[in-house]
Amino acid sequence: MTRTSLTQLEARDSFIPRHIGPSESEQAAMLSTLGYATREALIDAVVPANIRRKDTLDLGQFVEPRTEEEALATLKALAAKNKVMKSMIGQGYYGTHTPKVILRNIFENPAWYTAYTPYQPEISQGRLEAILNFQQMITDMTGMGIANSSMLDEGTAAAEAMTLLQRVGKSSSKVFYVADDVLPQTLEVVQTRAQPIGVEVRVIAAAEIEKLEESCFGVLLQYPGVNGEVRDYRAAVEHLHAAGAMVVVAADLLALSLLEAPGAWGADVVVGNSQRFGVPLGFGGPHAGYLATRDEYKRSMAGRLVGVTVDAQGNQAYRLALQTREQHIRREKATSNICTAQVLLAVMAGMYAVYHGPDGLKRIAQRVHRQTAILARGLQQLGAEVLNTTYFDTLTVKGDAGALHAAAADAGINLRRIDDGHVGVSLDETTTREDLAALFGVFGKGKTVDIDAIDEDVADAYPAALARSSDFLTHPTFHRYHAEHEMLRYLRSLADKDLALDRTMIPLGSCTMKLNATSEMIPVTWPEFSSVHPFAPNDQTVGYREMIDQLEAMLCAATGYAAISLQPNAGSQGEYAGLLVIQKYHESRGEGHRNICLIPSSAHGTNPASASMVGMKVVVTACDENGNVDLADLKAKAEQYSRDLACVMVTYPSTHGVFEEGIKELCEIVHQHGGQVYVDGANMNAMVGVAAPGAFGGDVSHLNLHKTFCIPHGGGGPGVGPIGVGAHLAPFLPNQLSTGYVRNEAGIGAVSAAPFGSASILPISWMYIAMMGAEGLTAATEVAILNANYIARRLAPHYPVLYTGHDGLVAHECIIDLRPLQDKTGISNEDVAKRLMDFGFHAPTMSFPVPGTLMIEPTESEAKAELDRFIEAMITIHAEIVKVERGEYDKMDNPLKGAPHTADVVTADDWQHTYSREVAAFPVASLRKKKYWPPVGRADNVYGDRNLFCGCAPISDYE
Structure with missing residues (x-):
C-alpha cells in the first residue's frame, strides 16, 4: 500500500479544488481538445509575452492558501478587535432587527444572493416581483408617482436627484442649495458630483429657505434634519416652486410611517436610504438607497425600473422597463453612469415592509418616537438642555461633549459627535428601556428617572400639521404575510421562479458569475x-x-x-x-x-x-x-x-x-x-x-x-x-x-x-x-481561460467565434456570431437566449459588444460536466436552427420562436404548434430527470415600455 504523507493529506483540505470546477483529469481532457499539453503552455499562447507575468503574487502572509477553517479563524481574530457598541449616532444609519425569516431565506440564501441582474425577465420573475414590492413601498411611503429599483446609497441618490432636476427643470440657474441640516456625508457627495459639471452648491440655514430670494434650480432638504428637527416645509416649497426652483427631499422611511409624505407637500424628488428596514449597519453598507419622483419624470430617472407587461400568452409578467436606457447609457451626453443597483438589500427592505405591514411599521415608529419623547423629558428633568423643539427619533443635547462621550462609552453607547458643546442621540428599533436607563445615567451622572411616569403624559413631538393622514402599503402583498409560515412560503415561491447560480451555470460574458463560496459569505x-x-x-x-x-x-x-x-x-x-x-x-x-x-x-x-x-x-x-x-x-x-x-x-x-x-x-x-x-x-x-x-x-x-x-x-x-x-x-x-x-x-x-x-x-x-493564495488565484485565471477556450473550440463548428487572438484562442470569454444564421432563418440571438431557458440555462450576454451576438464566459468554477451540458444545449439549438433553414420547422412556428415554454403551455389541451410538446419541453434526455420550468412565456418588451406600469399588481388580481 502506498504511504500518503501528512503534507499530502493536509493538501486535501485545500479550498482551491472546491472553487475551481474542473478536476486535473478534466483539465487535461480540455487541454487535449485545444492541443496544449499544460495550462502554462495555453496561457503562454493566449497572453502576449510582453505583459505575461512570471512572478508569484506577492500576497505577504497570504501567499500560501489557507483552509476554510484557517481563514475563518484568522478573520474571526480580526473581527474580535472591533468593539460592538450600541450606536446612537444616527446620521442616516440606525440599528435594526433583521427578521430571522428574511435573514435565513434571503440574506443567507444563495437562491437570492447568487442571482444575476434580471435582464432575462422570464427566469427572474421572483426577484422582479420582490423589487416591485420595494418600488411600491417607496412610492407609498414617499407619496410620489414612481420609484426606481434602488440606488447605491443616500448620498449618491441625492446627487442623482440634483442632476435629474437639471434635466427636467426649467430654470437656467447653475446654483443648487442644500439645507444646513442635511446629512454631512450627503452634502459632500453632492459637492463632489457638482463641481465637475459646473453646478455651484450653496449651503443655507434650513429656517431661511422660506425667505430664499437668490435664483437656483433646486434645493435639497432633510426630513427630519440631521439634528432631529422636523420642519414644516410646505410654505417654503410653495415659495421655491413659484420662483421656478424644484425640491429634493431626503426622507427617513421609518419616520414617514408617522409624518406626512413629502409628495403630499410638494416634493419633486424624494431620496433616502432603506437601511433601517432590516438591513444591518455593516460599517456603512451595502444598503439600498432610493429615489422617487413625479410620474412625468420617469423617462428621465436614473437607474433601473421594474415594470409590468404581458407574456406571449397574455399573462402578466414583470421585466426591467426602459432597460435600453440603462444598458446603453447616454454615453457622452450622460448625466448619470449608474448601471447597477442594490437589489439584494432592496429585496430585504421591501420584504421587511411586507412582513411588518403598515400597522407593524407604525408600531415600530411609534415606539421609537415614544422612547425619544421619554428621553427628552427625562433629560430635562435631569437638568440637561435639549435643543429640539420638534423631533422624531433624534435629539441634540447641550453639554460637555468630551465628558458625555466618555461616560456613554463606559456604558457601551456611542453618541453623535457634533462639536465640543453638543452631542446627538438617535434612537431606533433596537432601543430598549434598559438603553433609556443607561442614557439617563450618562446625562444625569448616575441619577435615574421614572420612565413609566413620564410615559403617562408625554406627547408627540412633531408638528400636528405634519401627522400622516395619507394611507400607505394598502396593497394586499403588505397584509398577507405577517405569519412567519406564510412569509417563508412566499419567499420560497419567489425563489423557485428564478434561475441563479445555485441551479445552473450563468455564462454571461463580462459578468463573471462564479462560485460565491459559503465560507466567504459566513463572516x-x-x-x-x-x-x-x-x-x-x-x-x-x-x-x-x-x-x-x-x-x-x-x-x-x-x-x-x-x-x-x-x-x-x-x-x-x-x-x-x-x-x-x-x-x-x-x-x-x-x-x-x-x-x-x-x-x-x-x-x-x-x-x-x-x-x-x-x-x-x-x-x-x-x-x-x-x-x-x-x-x-x-x-x-x-x-x-x-x-x-x-x-x-x-x-x-x-x-x-x-x-x-x-x-x-x-x-x-x-x-x-x-x-x-x-x-x-x-x-x-x-x-x-x-x-x-x-x-x-x-x-x-x-x-x-x-x-x-x-x-x-x-x-x-x-x-x-x-x-x-x-x-x-x-x-x-x-x-x-x-x-x-x-x-x-x-x-x-x-x-x-x-x-x-x-x-x-x-x-x-x-x-x-x-483561501486561494497566490497559487490558487493564478490557477483560477488559467482555468477561466481554459474553460472559455474549450467552449469556443467545441462551438466553433456550429457558430462562428467572432474575435480570436493567436492560434484562434480567446481570453476568458468568447463571442459567437448569430448574424449569419439570422440572415438565413430569421432566428435571432434573442430567440437562442429564450430557448436556452427550456434547457435550464441563463442566456449569455446578448448583443454586447456586437449586436446580434452572444458573449459567453464560463468562469473557472464550472466543472467540465456543466460546460458539456451547456455545449450540448447550444449544439441542439443549432440543429433546430438548421431545421428552420431547411424548412423542416416553420420560420415563425418553431421551438426557438415559441420559447420559453411554460408548464401551462406544454400541458394545455390545445397544442397548435407544428413541433411536438416533447421537443418544446425535453429537447435533451437529461431534462426528464431535472427540469426547470420558466414561470412565464416570452415577455413583451414593446408593450411594457408603451404601457409603463411600475407598481404592484392591482388589487383586482387578488379578488
Missing part, C-alpha cells in the same frame, strides 16, 4: 462586522481597518498598483472616481486644462458616461476589423489632442474577449502625450496572476469585486468598485472629510456615503484571496 453576518456604525470611533473599528488594509494590499499585489481605495461602491462609481483622480493629478501639475478622454468605439456605455460626468470631452477612437483598438487612429488622435489629452479608457482584455497585442504600445502612446491610462477592470478575471495592469502601463483601474473577487451579484447588486492607482496618483484617492476620514489632504471628495463604501461585504473578497 458577513458576524455582529463584529454587521453591527458596526460607519462613523463609530476608530478605536472600535481596529479589526475592520486591519482587514481593509490587508485587502488593499492583496488587491495591489493582484493588479500591480501602488494603492487601492475601497470607497466606490459600484463599478460605475469606480470609473467616476478614477477619472476624478486623473483630473486632480493634472490639476496638481498645473495642467487642469487637460479634458480630452479617448475611448475606443467598442467601450461599454458607462465609460463615456463617466467621462462626461467629470466634465471631460469624449473623443471616440476606431477599432479594426478584428475588434482591436486601431492604434494608428489612436496615435493620430493622441497627437491631434496632445496639449489637452487627459486620458484613455480601455478595457483589457478587450471588450471582445481578446488579449490585444498592442496594449503596451497603447499605454506608451498616451503617456508620450501627457495622458493617463485608465484600464477598465471588468475583465480582471482573465489577468490575476498572469498579467497586471499596473505593470504594463495602466495608471488607474477600477475592479469589480462582485466579478473577479467573488462578492455575489445579488440579483443586480450589491457591487463594489474600488480603484487601484499608480504611486503618482495615490495622493488623490477619495477622502470623506465630513466624517473625519482623511486619507490624504490632496484627495478628491467622497464618492459614496460611507468612507469604505460597502464595507460589510469586503470580508468575502478577503476570504477568497486568503
